[in-house]
Amino acid sequence: MNRTILLDNARAEIFEFNNSTDVTEYHIMIHADEGTFQQQLDAVLDAYRYVREQELSGATAVFKRYFLSDAANQADEVLMADVSDCAKSIIEQAPLDGSKIALWTYLMTNVTTRQLPSGLCEVAHGAFRHLWNASAHNTAINSEYQTRLLFNEYIMQLAQEGCTLADNCIRTWLFVNDVDVNYPGVVKARNTVFYTQGLTNDTHFIASTGIGGRQQDANVLTQMDNYAIAGISKEQITYLYAPTHLNRTSDYGVSFERGTRIDYADRSHVFISGTASINNKGQIEHPKDIVKQTHRMWDNVETLLKEADCDYNDVGVMIVYLRDIADYKLVNKLYEERFPDKPRVIVHAPVCRSGWLVEMECMAVKATNDKKLPSF
Structure with a gap:
């Protein structure tokens, strides 16, 4: 079921999946209308709180992504304003409706969430632990080394949760600063890491998006988000x-x-x-x-x-x-x-x-x- 709610200086588009079991799922896309960045950020967060509390019966956010028009000048404001404990992805990919910010939130009912010592965010229900990771980055010398380090760190995080890249990782997102220049290095690093982890054309790879996107630090050439499931067969x-x-x-x-x-x-x-x-x-x-x-x-x-x-x-x-x-x-x-x-x-x-x-x-x-x- 889809519906749209118009609020002060914001619009919330809502998808609901309810099959009469414990967990109802929602996707919300919130768009700002106009004003300064602070005004638009306030409008988006106010809209999110209203929708979550009044329309979704207090569903829990399991993942968020903020799309910004100027991450260098906006990302810190988002981090200070949103202190929720779910995985938060923040990337400069300007919304093309003319606004400075948009927010995608994925929510569920009747789940428990917590930040793990490994750095991953856990969403637990039944036999499964859903492990989200967002905005991972480093400032190694080039995109190839940055991507290798990102995957190596992620592999260690998964190991702390009894998981592996090959068996448990379901989805990755790779945001590449100046994609026309830096994407070949990302590809080379991913191919190398995957081969060492037993991910080949004869086994399987991982669903992914590799796309242009900029982190607030211009020295970051690759930023990564991930989703894995502990307990999956x-x-x-x-x-x-x-x-x-x-x-x-x-x-x-x-x-x-x-x-x-x-x-x-x-x-x-x-x-x-x-x-x-x-x-x-x-x-x-x-x-x-x-x-x-x-x-x-x-x-x-x-x-x-x-x-x-x-x-x-x-x-x-x-x-x-x-x-x-x-x-x-x-x-x-x-x-x-x-x-x-x-x-x-x-x-x-x-x-x-x-x-x-x-x-x-x-x-x-x-x-x-x-x-x-x-x-x-």
């Missing part, structure tokens, strides 16, 4: 390929999955990686045509969702990345026409290949009834 995980529309990422030298489905007794979660206008030969479809690229991208995502036994009705949140800010009005119109009520944000963030003008990722959830599996 291999039988619950399905990797999505959509071979009629997409190729294997390893065909062009990178290592991530197009999408991943996690099955529980009562629901399935689907994580669609950053997806662009590409064909099953790894070639860019419709070069320089933003409209046709958007439609092909939608087709690719739809095919991945179908492979996961889902469709766009099951999608809880969409994040759309544009290389050229001048394409915003046209792309936003296309989304308004096809997905008028879907929580989403469109941000300025160049895709990892310069010919791709637009990319999107999404998360979906669908009710199931498989008593052979543990409940969420």
Whole structure:
């Protein structure tokens, strides 16, 4: 169920998944309207508090991402204003509606949360511990070394929780400062680390988005967010390929999955990686045509969702990345026409290949009834 709430100087788009079990899930996308950054930040946080307390029965935030227009001058203000203990991702990817800030929050009912000694944020319910990590970064000499250090640290954090990268990590996000220059180093580091961890084309990779994004410190070339599940079994995980529309990422030298489905007794979660206008030969479809690229991208995502036994009705949140800010009005119109009520944000963030003008990722959830599996 989707709905939109208009508040003072802010708009909250809400997706609700309620299958009458213990855990109801929500995605909220909050957009600011106008004013100084402080005024917009206050409006976003006021809207978040109102929606959480009045509309969502006090659901608990399990993950947040702030999209900022100028992280160097805004990130500290966010950190001081939001002291919640869930994983918080803060990245400069300017919302293209003209605002300075947008907030995506993922919430659940009847879960417990805590910050672990490992540095990961735990969300616990039933047999599973969901481990979130956000805004990890360092200032090593280049993007390759920064990415290696990020993964090495994350592997050690997972080990403290009895987990491994190969068995438990479900999703990563890699935000790359000046992606056209620094992405090759990120790819090289990820390929190397994955190989040492037993992640190969013959085993599996991890759903991921690698996209342009800037941390508040200009010396940070790569920032990483992660999601892992302690207690998950291999039988619950399905990797999505959509071979009629997409190729294997390893065909062009990178290592991530197009999408991943996690099955529980009562629901399935689907994580669609950053997806662009590409064909099953790894070639860019419709070069320089933003409209046709958007439609092909939608087709690719739809095919991945179908492979996961889902469709766009099951999608809880969409994040759309544009290389050229001048394409915003046209792309936003296309989304308004096809997905008028879907929580989403469109941000300025160049895709990892310069010919791709637009990319999107999404998360979906669908009710199931498989008593052979543990409940969420």
